[in-house]
Amino acid sequence: MADKTLETLFHDTLKDIYYAERKILKALPKMARGADAPELKAAFEKHREETEGQIERLEQVFEIIGKPARGKTCDAIEGILAEGDEILEEYKGTAALDAGLIASAQAVEHYEITRYGTLKRWALVLGLDDAAALLDATLQEESATDEGLTALADSSANAKALEPA
Ligand code: FE
Ligand code: FE
Ligand code: FE
Numbered sequence: 001m002a003d004k005t006l007e008t009l010f011h012d013t014l015k016d017i018y019y020a021e022r023k024i025l026k027a028l029p030k031m032a033r034g035a036d037a038p039e040l041k042a043a044f045e046k047h048r049e050e051t052e053g054q055i056e057r058l059e060q061v062f063e064i065i066g067k068p069a070r071g072k073t074c075d076a077i078e079g080i081l082a083e084g085d086e087i088l089e090e091y092k093g094t095a096a097l098d099a100g101l102i103a104s105a106q107a108v109e110h111y112e113i114t115r116y117g118t119l120k121r122w123a124l125v126l127g128l129d130d131a132a133a134l135l136d137a138t139l140q141e142e143s144a145t146d147e148g149l150t151a152l153a154d155s156s157a158n159a160k161a162l163e164p165a
Helices: 006-034 038-064 075-090 097-125 129-161
Strands: none
Touching: 006 038, 006 075, 006 097, 038 097, 038 129, 075 097, 097 129
C-alpha cells in the first residue's frame, strides 16, 4: 500500500472542495430564483460570480502541485445541498422561506470555511506559499459571504419569518 502523507491529504481535500464548489456553482442560481427578498437574491447572485473565481483559484492550486484539476465526490456537500432543496420545496410561499434559505446557505459557507481553513494551513506546512495565498483569498470571500448572510437574517429575514404566512 502506498504511503499516505500530508501531500496525499492535501490533494484529496483539494479534489473534495473542487467537487463541492462546482456543485455550489450549480445550486446558487436555484437559490437566487427561490429567494423572496431582492437583497437575498442579489447576495446569491454575487456569490455565484465569486464562486466562478474560486473554481479558477482551485485550478491554479492544482497547477501548482502539478496535478490535473479533478473532483472527488463530496458526500457532505451533497447532503447540505439536499437539505437546501428541502427548504426550497417545503417553505415555498411562506414567510419563513428566506430565513430557511439563509440557514442553508450558511451551512454551505461553513463547510467551505472548514475546508479552505485546513487547506491553507496544510499548504503553508508543505511550503506551498502561493497556494496558501490563493486558498486564503477564497477563505476571506467565504467568511464575508457568511457574515453578509447573518446581516440579512438579522436585518429582515428572521423578523419576517415570525409573521404568519
Ligand atoms: Fe465557494
Ligand atoms: Fe467533502
Ligand atoms: Fe461560498
